[in-house]
Amino acid sequence: MSISGERAFSLLQKIGFIRCSGTAEELQAAHILLDELKSLGLECTLEAFKVHNYTIKKATLEVLEPYQQTYEVTGLGLSGNTPADGLVADFKYIQQASDMDLLDAKGKVVLLNGGLTVEVYERLFKAGVAGIIAYSGTVIDDPALTDLQVRAIRAKHLEVGQIPGVTLRASDAFDMVKNKATKVRMVLEQDDYEVDSHNVYATLQGTDYPEEEIAFMGHYDSVPFSTGVYDNGAGSVILMELVRHYLAHPPKRTLRFMWFGSEEKGLLGSKAYVATAEEDALKAIKLGINVDVAGPIMGEDRAIVTADNSLCTYIEYLAKEVGFSIAVKQDTYSSDSIPFANKGIPCVNFCRFGSPGCAMIHSRYDILDYLSGESLENTARFVQTFSDRVINAPLFPVEQKMPANMVEAVDKYLQKKKSDTK
Ligand SMILES: [Zn+2]
Structure with missing residues (x-):
């Protein structure tokens, strides 16, 4: 059975609904994948793991002085609560949270530029900041056409502590700074709790x-x-x-297929897999092949290799041999390959990035209109061509070691005080 972009596209339609970490919809998507695997006669498993979720009950932000204005905000998930009647405090725009910016930030509600990395969060915590305002979007966004982002802090932030926070639109943040807001009231009320997220697994035994x-x-x-x-x-x-291809063409080596949940919350599904897998099970994995983002009609295929540089050359030569346009580089990729690479497993990430402005992730515009079955098929066929060779090689061509520069890059990534958005 050969790879079909059309069939892939119709399955994509079936799972093309909002399916956030730890929700009933995420589980529903997992079941669609399980049903598909079962229809192919494959044994498959659903594995649950715990994630933190939250419900924002109230999130408001008012400027009290020198003018009065209420802004639309979303609560920063897991960041704690303000007193029930709100946190009334002086406001400061702290730009990049430098020592100079934070000199007199103690007890204030601060607005900052850019992402709330763990590093920045730690600095805010040490400076005794009372509340955080982050912003999303751009000043030219039309509120009717864009969504105010919903964000949450992560486990690494929580290790530092909790500072209640909200997110507002860039245009409103700009308004506050331009009009020199000095005093605000922030209200944040939320519940947090643990829920299950799920991974889906299927295995094809090697011959x-x-x-x-x-x-x-x-x-x-x-x-x-x-x-x-x-x-x-x-x-x-x-x-x-x-899966269909290798059912029709039995692989010489064993294939493990893994669909991870909660990647968007910080690679939680793959981290859960690696954390609970036996050392021997991880040792058996000779190579990780991750596919994260594909399908744009306008775009470019890439292979990001978290392994020895010789694997880049291998993929480059193969692409030339079969006439496929792909940019190959050695690097880490912010996706589920990271926890595997962290265990010393060589990984390659295949993706097709949308060309600038012609496909968007993490927004309401990540929709089927900008994708095609043909693009899915082209990427899938190249992944298959590469995989066929390594899976069926008499001697596995990829050395099971991680070069020093990639060990360093993975370490840096994992300690890197990650942005809260991905
Ligand atoms: Zn992704």
Whole structure:
């Protein structure tokens, strides 16, 4: 059975609804994938793992002085609560949270530029900041056509502590700074709790070298407001096409297919897999092949190799041999391959990035209109061509080691005080 972009696209339509970490919709998407696997006669499993979720009950922001204005905000998930009648405090725009910016920030509600990385968060915490205002979007956004982002802090932020926060639109942040707001009232009331998120697994036994394994992976969850077809329903359905291909062409090595939940919350599904897998099970994995973002009609294919540089050359030569346009580089990729690479497993990430302005992730515009079955098929076929060779090679060509520069890059990524948005 050969790879079909049309069939991939119709499965993408089926899972193309908002499916955020730990929600009933995420589980529903997992079941669609499970049903598809079962229809192919494959044994598959659903594995639950715990994630933190929250419900914002109230989130408001008012400027009290020198003018009065209420702004639309979303509460920063997991960041704690203000007193019930609100936190009334002086306001300060602290730009980049430098020492100079934070000199007199103690007890204030601060607005900052850019992402709330763990590093910045730690600085705000140490400076005794009472509340945080982050912003999303641009000053030219039309509120009717864009969504105010919903954000949450992560486990690494929580290790530092809690500072209640809200997110508002860039135009409102700009308004506050331009009009020199000095005093605000912030109200944040939320519940937090643990829920289950899920990974989906299926295995195809190798015919000749079953003890050697290749892990195919992709995340199937989305962010709020986004049907997440480009990021990453597309990778999920490409994996399903590969399942079909290898059912028809039994692989010499064992293939593990993994659809991860909660990637968008910080690679939680893949981290959960790696955390609970036996050391021997991880040792058996010779290579990780991750597909995250694909399908744009206008775009470019890339292979991001978190492994020895020789694998880049291998993929480059192969692309030339088969006539496929792909940019290859050695690097880390902010996706589920990271926890595997962190265990020393060589990984390659295949993706098709939309050309600038012609496909968007993490927004309400991540929709099928900008994708095609043909693009899915082209990417899937190249992944298959590459995979066929390594999976069926008499001697596995990829050395099971991580070069020093990639070890360093993965370490940097994992300690890197990550942005709260991905
Ligand atoms: Zn993604």
